[in-house]
Amino acid sequence: MALFTDQSSERTGEPRRRGGLKGWVVLGVALVAGIALGVVPSPYVIEQPGPVFNTLGTAPNADDVETPLITIPDETVYPTEGNLDLLTVSVFGNRETRPSWLAVATAWFDPSRAVIPLDQVFPDDVTTEQRDSVNQAAMVNSQQDAIAAALTHLKYDYPTNVSVVSLPDGSPAEGILQEGDVIIAVDGTSVGSIGALRAALQETGPDAPVAVDILREGAAQTVQVTPVENAGSVVLGINVTTTYQFPFTVDLELDRVGGPSAGMMFSLGIIDKLTPGSLQGGAHVAGTGTIDQAGDVGPIGGIQQKLYGAKDAGAEWFLAPAESCGDVTGHIPDGLTVFSVKTLDDALTALDAIRTGADTSALPSCPTK
The missing domain is CATH 1.20.5 (Single alpha-helices involved in coiled-coils or other helix-helix interfaces)
Incomplete structure (x- = not known):
């Protein structure tokens, strides 16, 4: 044993x-x-909620001095209440510094963050500096459109010009039009907006010379350009922007933020400052969306991260572009009510309902599920 x-x-x-x-x-x-x-670096970057700015309040400028986001020095400005927040998205990582696989794995399980292929955010042929420059230019242009939309809504009259920004390689207007030219008319039809330019070109059709009236360094002249067809549209082969001659100065101050998605919220902030009373009755409202001179609200990226950024900042109400509702549904944080807006008027209707305490259930909204 x-x-x-x-x-x-x-x-x-x-x-x-x-x-x-x-x-x-x-x-x-x-x-x-x-x-x-x-x-080990991954081939991804991470989108996450960025800083939130109240268009009715202040933010640090380039010198880290608190400065109002909206200043209208030459007009009567009325007191405001509450928040009309614009939202941003921060990107963690770039081509030079990519997030680790551990950081990516952690982000996959966080509903407020999104894992995006590196090439989708930072194309191989575009440097980080070039991307930042494009985004900053988009912010500047969107701010001008925001002012235009607000003043148009408030019935101010002001001239609008369409100016040539650049000519791509192989443009039919190469050697004829140049950067800085102001397009006045096409084939006798006045052009006061990019939409009007497109409509005039569609009317003339491609492959035949048309008379283009321009202002070059203040001098009027007429040139001949032959439009071409591109993806179903008739074009002159120029990149253009809209410039406005506003009746008074509206300064929008927001440094170190790029992209066009703050347009709608800036418009609402301008209207609030130029009209008596509070648009939203002092409530905490956030939102996002591009805007054009006519007040049409366009879709944006990163809206899921912006929803969580709004919630974390204390917002109870959210204005979302109708075209972005597909990205909103199923991603709305608890306690946040989301309205779907197609126009500036839609947004103002929602704010009025919030202000008055009216029943908002009949207003357009993004489905929660």
Whole structure:
């Protein structure tokens, strides 16, 4: 019996030693894998909620001095209440500094963050500096459109010009039109907006010269350009922007933020400052969306992150572009009510309902599920 007991101990002890060794090997592999996941860069970047700015309040300028986001020095400005927040998205990572696989794995399980392929946000042929420059230009243009939309809503009259920004390679207008030219008319039809320019070109059709009246350095002249068809549209082969001659100065101050998505909220802030009373009755409202001179609200990116940014900032109400509702549905944080808006008037209707405490259930909204 003693011999049997001793042999049994030897037989059971040996596997125990081997099992312990396997456990240490597994632990070692896991540690190495964890370290690798923590340091090996991934081919992704992470979008997450960025800073939130109240268009009725202040923000640090380039010198870190608190400055009103909207200043209208030469007009009567009325007191405002509450928040009309514009929202931003921060991108963690770029081509030079990519997030680790561990950071990506963590973001996958966070509903307020999104994992995006690196090439989708930072194309290989575009540097980070070039991307930032384009986004900053988009912000500047959107601010001008926001002012135009607000003043148009308030029935102010002001001239609008369409100016040439650049000519792509192979443009039919190359050597004829140049940067800075103001397009006055096409084939006798006045052009006061980009939409009017497109309509005039569609009317003339492609492949035949048309008379283009321009202002170049203040001097009027007429040139001949032959439009071409591109993706179903008739074009002159020029990149243009709309410039406005506003009846008074509206300064919009928001440094280190790019892109066009703040347009609608800036328009609402301008209207609130130029009209008596509070548009939303002092409530905390956030929103996002591009806007044009006519007040049409357009879709934006990163809206899921903006929803969580709004909620974290304390907003109870959210104005979302109708065309972005597909990205909103199923991603609305608890306690946040989202309205779907197609125009500036839609947004103002929602704010009026919030202000008066009216039943908002009949207003257009993005489905929660």
